[in-house]
Amino acid sequence: MSAAPEPAAPDLEGAPLILGEHTSESLNKSLLDHVWRKAGPGWWALFLPALGGTGLLAVCITYLLVEGTGVWGNNQPVGWAFDIINFVWWIGIGHAGTLISAILLLFQQKWRTSINRFAEAMTLFAVLCAALYPTLHTGRPWFDYWLLPYPSTLGVGPNFKSPLVWDVFAISTYLTVSFLFWYVGLIPDLAALRDSSPTRRKRIVYGILSLGWRGSGRHWHNYKIAYLLLAGLSTPLVVSVHTIVSFDFATSVIPGWHATIFPPYFVAGAVFSGFAMVVTLAIPARKFLGLRHVITDRHLENMNKVMLATGLIVGYGYLMEHFVAWYGGNQYESWLFFVNRAQGPFHGVYWLMLFCNIVIPQLFWFKKARTNIAWMWIASILINVGMWCERFIIIVTSLQQDYLPSSWDAYSPTWVDWGMYIGTLGFFCTLFLLFLKFLPAVAVSEVKELSHELKAEGSHG
Amino acid sequence: MTQPAGKPRKLWTVAEFSTAGALLAAVRAVREHGHQDVDTYSPYPLHGGSEALGLKKSRVPMIAALGALGGVTLGYGVMYYMNAVDFPINVGNRPPHSPPMFIPITFELGVLLSALFIFFGLMLLSRLPQPYHAVFEHESFRSASTHGFWISVAGAPASMDTGKVEADLKALGGTNVATVREEVA
Numbered sequence: 001m002s003a004a005p006e007p008a009a010p011d012l013e014g015a016p017l018i019l020g021e022h023t024s025e026s027l028n029k030s031l032l033d034h035v036w037r038k039a040g041p042g043w044w045a046l047f048l049p050a051l052g053g054t055g056l057l058a059v060c061i062t063y064l065l066v067e068g069t070g071v072w073g074n075n076q077p078v079g080w081a082f083d084i085i086n087f088v089w090w091i092g093i094g095h096a097g098t099l100i101s102a103i104l105l106l107f108q109q110k111w112r113t114s115i116n117r118f119a120e121a122m123t124l125f126a127v128l129c130a131a132l133y134p135t136l137h138t139g140r141p142w143f144d145y146w147l148l149p150y151p152s153t154l155g156v157g158p159n160f161k162s163p164l165v166w167d168v169f170a171i172s173t174y175l176t177v178s179f180l181f182w183y184v185g186l187i188p189d190l191a192a193l194r195d196s197s198p199t200r201r202k203r204i205v206y207g208i209l210s211l212g213w214r215g216s217g218r219h220w221h222n223y224k225i226a227y228l229l230l231a232g233l234s235t236p237l238v239v240s241v242h243t244i245v246s247f248d249f250a251t252s253v254i255p256g257w258h259a260t261i262f263p264p265y266f267v268a269g270a271v272f273s274g275f276a277m278v279v280t281l282a283i284p285a286r287k288f289l290g291l292r293h294v295i296t297d298r299h300l301e302n303m304n305k306v307m308l309a310t311g312l313i314v315g316y317g318y319l320m321e322h323f324v325a326w327y328g329g330n331q332y333e334s335w336l337f338f339v340n341r342a343q344g345p346f347h348g349v350y351w352l353m354l355f356c357n358i359v360i361p362q363l364f365w366f367k368k369a370r371t372n373i374a375w376m377w378i379a380s381i382l383i384n385v386g387m388w389c390e391r392f393i394i395i396v397t398s399l400q401q402d403y404l405p406s407s408w409d410a411y412s413p414t415w416v417d418w419g420m421y422i423g424t425l426g427f428f429c430t431l432f433l434l435f436l437k438f439l440p441a442v443a444v445s446e447v448k449e450l451s452h453e454l455k456a457e458g459s460h461g
Numbered sequence: 462m463t464q465p466a467g468k469p470r471k472l473w474t475v476a477e478f479s480t481a482g483a484l485l486a487a488v489r490a491v492r493e494h495g496h497q498d499v500d501t502y503s504p505y506p507l508h509g510g511s512e513a514l515g516l517k518k519s520r521v522p523m524i525a526a527l528g529a530l531g532g533v534t535l536g537y538g539v540m541y542y543m544n545a546v547d548f549p550i551n552v553g554n555r556p557p558h559s560p561p562m563f564i565p566i567t568f569e570l571g572v573l574l575s576a577l578f579i580f581f582g583l584m585l586l587s588r589l590p591q592p593y594h595a596v597f598e599h600e601s602f603r604s605a606s607t608h609g610f611w612i613s614v615a616g617a618p619a620s621m622d623t624g625k626v627e628a629d630l631k632a633l634g635g636t637n638v639a640t641v642r643e644e645v646a
Contacts, residue, residue: 452505
């Protein structure tokens, strides 16, 4: 290595992916340290409200199960509301994790390495929150096994031609595969935790979790290909999951839902909101965990570029929906888009959606905005608000005023709807904070490999 | 190092190297000396590690393909049997056997079974979970998962001249050289 004060940039793209000079030993220490440190007041200050939110979720679910789904605001004609809005919102957030870990791995984007682990954790927890809603919306969740093909005494199986049954398979597959991918990635790091444990008890716990991994060359030989194949499987999976979610709407005949653009438009929206959530979480996490040397400003800037690109695709989706509504000449469609959504009872939500999803990301054309931490954090939150509004607009406005004015009715959410939404936010944060406390937030083994590679490149160049 | 009494099934001579390059050079040298039961231990996969160990192509892709094929067959088969043969369901006058409608679940099950096969295949091929392994007997070996590069040369007590292997590894630049044995239950 040269002794120059400025380390040479590892590739042509500019800022380095790992700041400063590190050996495996120092990376090990700086990346695992937060697991051994005692939780600080900052962690508790976040954890306790999050735990409170989880409590609220438990209260709301209990009340819901005792009283029935009538405690929610949805009723005819708005049979779907917060439950499906939040379901789609959470699933969408989850998709960025898979995109970062799988698709960017296949494209050999080195910058993914420091952010993939917690993006994957985010995926898992978001999918758990999402799965809660349809599970409870069945009304009697203890009968949810009826959705599965099992030898029933009724002699009848599920209707596999229904998109709602597709959802069951898509979500459970997504949850399982995301978990396996995350866990396989974690195994070498759990072994590193086991071997640097300060106490015997921790050594035993991490020892069990690491399955006795010893970094054997014969194991790595199979591991590398297994990890790559799981990434390869996750890539079409993530696209299929949100496509199937969009089929819940697109296969119906409701105005505003019956559109062939739904699958790509939903997938882009999912990635858009998911990256926004990764930025929202990464900025505080890298600060409090001392991970700025591996989650650099360049990582954040790249994520902002992805948000800009997917934001434009979402914008194109909106444009095409409106264009087809007008060009198609169907009075129900054009009335829905130009009168109901733009001027109807929820026009405020509609314009907020356009502002957050179309206007806000345009600022990411400017490098100043892409590299300003405070701005991107606010923008990422606004984008998530915008994407929630999008799902609200799609679901509620289409249902409350469809073909027959005689069957129109207004919708308003109840305190249980809001309580469950806030509750899942709390539950998500609880799981995420526990993850940050007990597991390495960054894929240590992969960062060591990257650091080794970058050094090799540097010495060759 | 104190070892429990009893007949060891296998002896393991381990040594640490400071860089990945030195480790791989040592692996090649040891294998040229005629030892084939050699393994490396490192915190991340080594570039060229599989080649140095002379490993055959991984069987994981075949296992994954079997899982995918099984999932697709199972998925389509179950749907066809349940919805078209055993109890035909007519909703919206879609034909009981409606291939386009069966695509999503067929695909999902293919992915699901393939992923499960990959995971359990990896476990099976690596003989994991395996909480105890003889190399863990050496206290310094803990660095293998954090920053150290280790080699092990294994053999049956009768056929292995541990003194010579230890001397060879030292000559190749290995440190923390030791011979450990499997604890016999």
